[in-house]
Amino acid sequence: MSEQIKETKTESATNGAQKPTSPNSDLKLDFASFWEYSTAPESGDFFDLKESYDHFIGGKFVKPVKGRYMKTINPSNEEVIAEFAEGTSEDVDSAVKAARKAYDKEWSKLSGKERGKYIYRLARMIQGRSRELAIVESMDGGKPIRESRDVDIPLAAAYFFYYAGWADKLDYAFPGREAKPLGVCGQIIPWNFPLLMLSWKIAPALAAGNTVVLKPAEATPLTALIFAEICQDAGLPDGVVNIVTGAGQTGAEIVNHPDVNKIAFTGSTKVGKIIQKSLAGTDKKFTLELGGKGANIVFEDAPIDQTVDGIINAIFFNQGHVCCAGSRLLVQEGIADRLIQKLKDRMETLIVGDPLDKNTDVGAINSKMQFDKINEYIEIGKNEGATIHQSSCNLPDSGFFCRPTLFMDVAQSNRIVQEEIFGPVLTIQTFRTPDEAVQKANNTQYGLSGGVWTDKGSKIFKIGSQIRSGVIWSNTFNKFDPTSPFGGYKESGVGREGGLHGLYPYVKLK
Amino acid sequence: MSDRIKVLKTYKTYVDGKFPRSESDRTYKITDSKGKTIANACRCTRKDVRNAVVPARAAFSGWSSRSAYNRGQVLYRIAEMLEGRKEQFVEELMLTDVKKSDAENEVQLSIDRLIYFAGWTDKYPQVFGTVNPVASAHFNFSMPESTGVVGIIAPDESPLLALVSLVAPVIAGGNSCVVLASEVNPLPAVSFGEVLHASDVPGGAVNILTGFRDEMLDHLTSHMDVNAVFNTILDQNTRKLIDENASISIKRVEHYEAKNWKDDSHENPYLILNFQETKTTWHPIGV
Incomplete structure (x- = not known):
């Protein structure tokens, strides 16, 4: 792949061809072939923990x-x-x-x-x-x-x-x-x-x-x-x-x-x-x-490179240990192949390893218990007949680490689509019409988060209002702020935290 | 000339915009204080509860996505229809030995309460919605959205006014509901169904069942497709049963204490808010 990049670089110098970093370029990012990362561990030598x-x-x-x-x-x-x-x-x-x-x-x-x-x-x-x-x-x-x-x-x-x-x-x-x-x-x-x-x-x-x-x-x-x-x-x-x-x-x-x-x-x-x-x-x-099983809906008119990064952030942020993670990707058919390829390419660039290393993108799975649970779901996914794709990255020898994982060819009724895995595991489904996307997004016991990716404002508001969940991230994902209320519909919870709404649960009104 | 024989009314239920009998065909007698039979009311069962939740769910998306202005007009229309049938409701309340002046007062307050909540439909989102000044380059706002299907457990006292006070904030907020009417006097509730039917309320948005609470409440509050419960029966056993049933599917529960339904404390937008979910939407700001 590095050859292709080099070739492009030469071309771009002469005839202005697409660079790998151009918006909507089909060339993939490939840092690893150009340089190796030295470790950059954060030092904790200025404080002592008690025993x-x-x-x-x-x-x-x-x-x-x-x-x-x-x-x-x-x-x-x-x-x-x-x-x-x-x-x-x-x-x-x-x-x-x-x-x-x-x-x-x-x-x-x-x-x-x-x-x-x-x-x-x-x-x-x-x-x-x-x-x-x-x-x-x-x-x-x-x-x-x-x-x-x-x-x-x-x-x-x-x-x-x-x-x-x-x-x-x-x-x-x-x-x-x-x-x-x-x-x-x-x-x-x-x-x-x-x-x-x-x-x-x-x-x-x-x-x-x-x-x-x-x-x-x-x-x-x-x-x-x-x-x-x-x-x-x-x-x-x-x-x-x-x-x-x-x-x-x-x-x-x-x-x-x-x-x-x-x-x-x-x-x-x-x-x-x-x-x-x-x-x-x-x-x-x-x-x-x-819990949650957030649907991240991508329409054909979405800005594809921003969307790919948004999908990465939605599911691999904090190793996927996020109740509002965008753990179900719903892609409109017309761009599915291209988007999935870009997503796989982008996943290859993720560095999985030492949490204290400043280069690390995906750290350690929080506990042995959670590690076992994620691996169990990966097995369930395979047994359900889904197609698995994992990043080829190296994992450290000790500790609990899990490769960023995609599951394709999944059905709405599959356990990996319905149940919260709470790890770096994304399921991918496709849809044709907006109605189908909304129906799939809402076909869950949960209602915590949802994502909508499109260049069209009116579509964002229409789809956003139809998704039954407490937070809608449109053309972004996994953003938090103290002024912004957060919480679930349906079995994702009761009440809101954050913002003015976050005060209600802590007062009685006279 | 001999006295005309009065035509007695058959009281049925109000489900999916229609007036079916209980699926079980069972009834129970509604009597006045002297024990004289006034009417037979439907004694609904678990099957009737289920049959009422289905149209309530089906009506939800349509009703909740109506414009706030339109919902306000529909609620206002209910008040208009009730105003036109005042005499009927006064008579029905008097059948169970309510004094005429009290019955008139209850009907008038019911009409006024509907007007009150009609006016809130396009205002509570402004009072309870916010634009949130987040620290990043995003536009962020929060809006209330309807919770879904609400199970309403009405009390025995003030059988019309209490019913209206419970249903109005729930449907003003875009929810659909299944109501268990007063067990002692369900007759005004059934007649209120006729008012709803004549008021452009979409079929299924409000469903009214009659019968023994003990035979229906457990099934309604444990139903997996009910999102919230608005309860006025506050004895400890009932409360505990409802709370436990709610935990099966994380239902929202409001146990509502009302000493006097005529009191205007029952007119406030927080009653609407109890059956709303706050949705927060983010969008990046940039070129």
Whole structure:
């Protein structure tokens, strides 16, 4: 292939022929034949992680009552990074008591303006320790440093900064009503965007005047525990934020604690249903941000090179561990062959490897459990008769890595089309008419995200309004912002996070 | 001249813009306080619930994609039709021993409540929608969209006004619904179906069933093609049953407490918002 490029280069110098980088050129990008990448690892030598982390309850790090600890590993080399406390009902109970006390005695009596100033401090201190947080996020979760450095951590700070400003402006948020806090919020977050999900949960809760007990995922507890240090450094009143670590059972203790007023959960639809059921008959409010199987619809008039990059970003961002990933590609027949070829070419350029290397595009799969699940789905796809294509890249010898994967010749009823894989696996279907695209896009239990690629504005609005999902990315994908509400239709969840709409779940209206 | 023999009305259900009997052919007696039979009402079953959800789903995409202006006019038309049939509804309410003045008041408030929600159809998206100032070069806006098929569990008290207060915000927001009418006095609900039928409300957008709540509520709230439940029966067992059924398919549930349906607290746009989903759309800005 490099020959072809060289040839083109010569030609372009003389007769102005298409360069590989020209819009809609059919020549493929081929960096690897021209130069080799040296490794460019991010250095973490300016901070020390503790060997062992305790719960953060009532403003202090406290040992778990039962004395049990779990280990968190680096999924890119399977080495243990640190151990952390396993929360039991006793730990959860003391965290809820601390949160209740802080709510009654301090936080609910503070003016919105003063509350806001504390939240601004948190935003600033996240920015202050951003490089450390980014490195730890990549070590603990396997995501490329470029993403944790440029997306996760800056966005987490931005969510705190945005909601800090709401704390003294709630009177303007709900026309005709007065907003009151709910009390103690129990919050359970996933492992795919650990600190970012923490910010989506804690920032609006505190701004609205609530106190929180948060449980990070057992695969990625570390940045939440560094955030606990930040709460101490910011002088946040004791008990306003409590972090209890542990696995699913610890989460269940939070959900079922009688003195919790609200549950916010981000995770799988399966667990979301269990939580909704356990809250049946109680007065606890809840928001659920669950799974997805986003359809990314490409029309024949789409700008093809931008679209290919958008598809790559939609499914391979964060190893595909994204609830709103564009995991189903729907391509209009006329451009399917050309688009798929370009997509395969572009996939070849993706660098899969060390999350801490600044060149890395696709990092490590978050855990052994998830690694096995993705591989199981790849087998299911093959057995369902789909045609598989994987990038030919080299994978590191240790750690959990998965090649970017496409499945073609799939049917709407295939499990790989219907079920959330949560990995770098894309299914490709074709369609002829816009109606067919919409029908296929909506033929799912989920409704979190959807993509529309076309040069025609009116088509974007028509198709966008017909897709039953909470976020529509048109001619873009996987963009997030604190001012922008996010959340699902149907079985992708209840409630919104982000923006003005993200305040509703944390207030009662009088 | 002898007294004319009055023609008694047969009360059926209102499903898919038609007036079918219960598929089971079962009925139950509606009586006044002295135990005298007023009418036989349909005692609907699980099959009737299913038969009502199908047209509700079919009507959803058409009704929700009507223009806001058009939905407002249709709701206004319902009010007009009800105004023209005031006397009938006053009589029907009085059959169950409601005082005439109270019955008149209930019908008038029902009409006014419809007018109130008719006016919201083209305004709540402006009140609850936002343009979001994202930090990147994108145009980003959020709009409410209808949730889907809503199961409505109406209370026994104020059988017309409560029904109107529940249905109006749901359909003003572009949803379709299946309503379990008051068990004690479902007669005004069935007659309200006739009003809807005469008001340009598309068939299937509102479906009204009568019968025993115990025999229908479980099936309606566990139905996989129902997206939300608007419930006014607040005893702990019912609430828990509905919540558990909702968790099967992540249904939205609103348990709504109303002490007095005549109170104007039941007129607010947050009742519409409860059955809306917020959709956020992004588009790059560039040349």
